[in-house]
Amino acid sequence: MPKTYTPPRLTLPVGDRDHSEGAPDASMVLVEYGDYQCPYCGAAYPVVKRIEKELGSDLRFVFRNFPLTNSHPQAEWAAETAEAASAQGKFWPMHDFLYENQRFMGDAAYFTVYETKLKLDVTRIGQEVAQRAYSARIQEDFMSGVRSGVNGTPTFFINGIRYDGAPEFGSMVSALKVASKTPRRRART
Amino acid sequence: MPRAEATKPPILKAGAKAPDFTLKSTPDQSVSLRDFLGRPVVLAFYPADWSPVCTDQLGLYAQVMSEFKKFNAEVLGISVDGIWSHLAFSNDRKLNFPLLSDFEPKGAVSKMYGAFEAAVGESARALFVIDKKGVIRWSYLSPDGVNPGADGILSALEDLG
Structure with missing residues (x-):
């Protein structure tokens, strides 16, 4: 058996369904599977x-939900809130x-102040979150992650291939730049 | 898929008959593998309750349970921890599948599956998917400290047909 390692690939391609920042035709596509209550995701956020600031229009950033609700009781509330704002x-x-x-x-009143500031329909957000209006979408995100080798959060994919390095600025920018110069997939050996 | 290192125990492979066992799932209840004949079983051996990677791994399985149930599969977690540790751990992490205690004689079931790390006295992080006839159809030994996730299990369950 050859001693090779191929990182998992994104099974659900980035598309119109996704929340995306940056140019759609960017040479570097960074996908994050995240949980809003996960402290490691909080640390990865800045x-x-x-990275977005550094790479500018060369980067497209996509966020998908991966709420681990049995460790993070507010994660689903947060994901629903973001989808309702969306x-x-x-x-x-x-x-x-x-x-x-x-x-x-989880402090709904605190978030309501911000929703008002954004001129959002606060009542509608409250109703949608209570009804878990976006649970199907969140579950689709979640299962696409499970099937792509997302085992915890945050998990990143760079141009469709799971990034197994540390969630640090330097190493991620390097990996993104390498990926942008690698038009076809190349298994890491 | 990462290859098991040479020093790792050779786990039972696809095609082998899954050895039957009976282990405690609560202080006064036991579970036997043969109880589940007729439906697929996922055995998840793991080193220890409470350690961070296990927490991720088993918590993920709890969350993916609805997908496992689509295959009518039963998930059983197994480690050498005592049953009281399992109970506290399971409650804390809100796990929705049994944790079996391979405690006395220590690691006996893990050893039958080739999933015992003698050097540290813990089960290896090994996964087995067993079909409804009790035959192992997929097995996987994860490198130390790496959460193997659920994708391999789901693919193996799909392949059962």
Whole structure:
């Protein structure tokens, strides 16, 4: 048996269904599977922001939900909140606000203030979250992660291949740049 | 898929008959593998309750349970921890499948499956998918500290047909 290792690949390609920042035709595509209540995702959040700033229009960033609700009781509430904001065109502001305010996770009143500031329909968000209106989408994200080798959060994919390095600025930027110069898939040996 | 290192125990492979066993699942209840004949069984041997990687791995299985149930599969976690540790761990992590205690004689079932790390006295992180006739159809030994995830199990369950 050859001693090779091929990192898992993204089974659900990035598409119109996704929450995406940056140019659709960017040479570097970074996908994160994240949980809003996960402290490691909270730590990775500013790293991703810095990477986006560094790479600019060469990068497309996609976020998919991977709420681990049995360890993080507010993770599903948070994912539903972000999706409900998305329905009103404000996914990324809410995504960012959730990560910037992880310690207030689950405090609906605290988030309502921000929703009002964003001029969102707060009542509608409250109803949708209570009804788990976006649970099918969140579950689709989750299962696409499970089938792509996401075992915990955060898990990143760079141009469709799981990134197994540390979630650090330098190593991720290097990996993204290498991937952008590798048009076809190349198994790491 | 990472290859098992040479020093790792040789786990039972696809095609082997799954050795039957009876282990405690609660202080006064036992579970036998033969109880599940007629449906697929996933055996997840893991080193220890409470360690961070196991927590991720078993918590993930709890969350993927609805998918396992589509195959009518039963998931059984097995480690050498005592039953009281299992109970506390399972409650803490809200696990929705039994944890079996391979405690006395220590690691006996893990050894039958080739999934015992004698040097550390713990079960290896090994997965087995057993078909409804009690035959191992897929097995996988994960490198130390690596969460093997659920994808391999789901693919193996799909392949059972």
